[in-house]
Amino acid sequence: MDDWRQELQPGFSSGYDDRVRTVERNELAKRLTSCLRRVRDGETLVVTEGGRAVAVLRPLRDGDGLPGIGDELASMALRGGLSLPTARPHARLGPACVAGASVSSAVIEDRR
Numbered sequence: 355m356d357d358w359r360q361e362l363q364p365g366f367s368s369g370y371d372d373r374v375r376t377v378e379r380n381e382l383a384k385r386l387t388s389c390l391r392r393v394r395d396g397e398t399l400v401v402t403e404g405g406r407a408v409a410v411l412r413p414l415r416d417g418d419g420l421p422g423i424g425d426e427l428a429s430m431a432l433r434g435g436l437s438l439p440t441a442r443p444h445a446r447l448g449p450a451c452v453a454g455a456s457v458s459s460a461v462i463e464d465r466r
Contacts, residue, residue: 374398379408 375392377399382389389399393411401409431438455463 374400376400376402376407379403 375397377385377389379401382399382401389411393399393413396413398413399411400407401411427436427438430436
Protein backbone atom coordinates (compact mmCIF):
# COMPACT_ATOMS: atom_id res chain seq x y z
CA MET A 355 0.00 0.00 0.00
CA ASP A 356 1.30 3.40 -0.90
CA ASP A 357 -1.00 5.51 1.27
CA TRP A 358 0.63 6.11 4.66
CA ARG A 359 -2.59 6.50 6.63
CA GLN A 360 -4.11 3.30 5.23
CA GLU A 361 -0.87 1.35 5.47
CA LEU A 362 -0.31 2.02 9.16
CA GLN A 363 -3.81 1.95 10.59
CA PRO A 364 -4.94 1.10 13.21
CA GLY A 365 -1.60 1.57 15.00
CA PHE A 366 -1.41 5.26 14.15
CA SER A 367 -3.47 8.14 15.40
CA SER A 368 -3.35 11.89 15.05
CA GLY A 369 -0.59 13.44 17.07
CA TYR A 370 0.29 17.06 17.67
CA ASP A 371 -0.34 18.03 14.05
CA ASP A 372 -0.38 16.47 10.58
CA ARG A 373 3.40 15.86 10.66
CA VAL A 374 3.41 14.06 14.03
CA ARG A 375 1.93 10.58 14.44
CA THR A 376 1.97 8.02 17.21
CA VAL A 377 2.83 4.37 16.67
CA GLU A 378 2.70 1.49 19.13
CA ARG A 379 6.08 -0.25 19.64
CA ASN A 380 5.01 -3.59 18.15
CA GLU A 381 3.47 -1.86 15.12
CA LEU A 382 6.78 0.00 14.63
CA ALA A 383 8.65 -3.32 14.76
CA LYS A 384 6.36 -4.81 12.09
CA ARG A 385 6.55 -1.81 9.78
CA LEU A 386 10.00 -0.39 10.48
CA THR A 387 10.92 0.18 6.82
CA SER A 388 7.71 2.09 6.13
CA CYS A 389 8.10 4.12 9.31
CA LEU A 390 11.69 5.09 8.51
CA ARG A 391 10.65 6.09 5.00
CA ARG A 392 8.05 8.43 6.47
CA VAL A 393 10.57 9.90 8.93
CA ARG A 394 13.03 10.44 6.05
CA ASP A 395 10.21 12.28 4.25
CA GLY A 396 9.86 14.69 7.19
CA GLU A 397 7.27 13.14 9.51
CA THR A 398 7.79 12.76 13.24
CA LEU A 399 6.69 9.57 15.01
CA VAL A 400 6.01 9.29 18.71
CA VAL A 401 6.57 5.67 19.76
CA THR A 402 4.22 4.45 22.47
CA GLU A 403 4.19 1.41 24.68
CA GLY A 404 0.89 0.61 26.32
CA GLY A 405 -0.42 4.03 25.28
CA ARG A 406 2.49 5.87 26.98
CA ALA A 407 5.02 7.84 24.88
CA VAL A 408 8.52 6.34 25.19
CA ALA A 409 10.48 7.74 22.23
CA VAL A 410 10.40 10.17 19.33
CA LEU A 411 11.63 9.39 15.82
CA ARG A 412 12.24 12.54 13.82
CA PRO A 413 14.29 13.49 10.79
CA LEU A 414 17.78 14.84 11.45
CA ARG A 415 18.14 18.51 10.71
CA ASP A 416 21.21 20.25 9.31
CA GLY A 417 23.57 20.84 12.20
CA ASP A 418 22.22 17.98 14.31
CA GLY A 419 25.18 16.31 15.93
CA LEU A 420 25.06 12.57 16.23
CA PRO A 421 25.77 11.52 19.80
CA GLY A 422 28.57 9.12 20.46
CA ILE A 423 31.98 8.53 18.99
CA GLY A 424 31.49 10.94 16.09
CA ASP A 425 31.33 13.95 18.40
CA GLU A 426 34.47 12.83 20.24
CA LEU A 427 36.35 12.32 16.96
CA ALA A 428 35.26 15.75 15.70
CA SER A 429 36.44 17.31 18.95
CA MET A 430 39.82 15.57 18.68
CA ALA A 431 40.18 16.75 15.08
CA LEU A 432 39.50 20.35 16.11
CA ARG A 433 42.26 20.07 18.72
CA GLY A 434 44.63 18.66 16.10
CA GLY A 435 44.73 15.22 17.71
CA LEU A 436 43.76 13.41 14.51
CA SER A 437 42.89 13.94 10.87
CA LEU A 438 39.44 12.91 9.70
CA PRO A 439 39.22 11.01 6.40
CA THR A 440 38.44 13.07 3.34
CA ALA A 441 37.61 10.22 0.97
CA ARG A 442 35.74 6.94 1.07
CA PRO A 443 37.70 4.06 2.56
CA HIS A 444 39.31 1.62 0.17
CA ALA A 445 37.70 -1.74 -0.43
CA ARG A 446 38.78 -4.39 2.03
CA LEU A 447 41.50 -6.68 0.82
CA GLY A 448 41.15 -10.41 1.00
CA PRO A 449 43.55 -12.65 2.90
CA ALA A 450 47.14 -12.59 1.70
CA CYS A 451 48.40 -15.71 -0.03
CA VAL A 452 52.00 -16.48 0.93
CA ALA A 453 54.13 -19.32 -0.35
CA GLY A 454 55.78 -21.56 2.22
CA ALA A 455 54.81 -22.71 5.69
CA SER A 456 51.83 -21.23 7.47
CA VAL A 457 52.37 -18.69 10.23
CA SER A 458 51.11 -21.14 12.83
CA SER A 459 53.63 -23.75 11.61
CA ALA A 460 56.44 -21.20 11.83
CA VAL A 461 55.44 -20.25 15.39
CA ILE A 462 55.31 -23.90 16.48
CA GLU A 463 58.71 -24.56 14.89
CA ASP A 464 60.16 -21.46 16.55
CA ARG A 465 58.96 -22.63 19.98
CA ARG A 466 60.74 -25.98 19.72
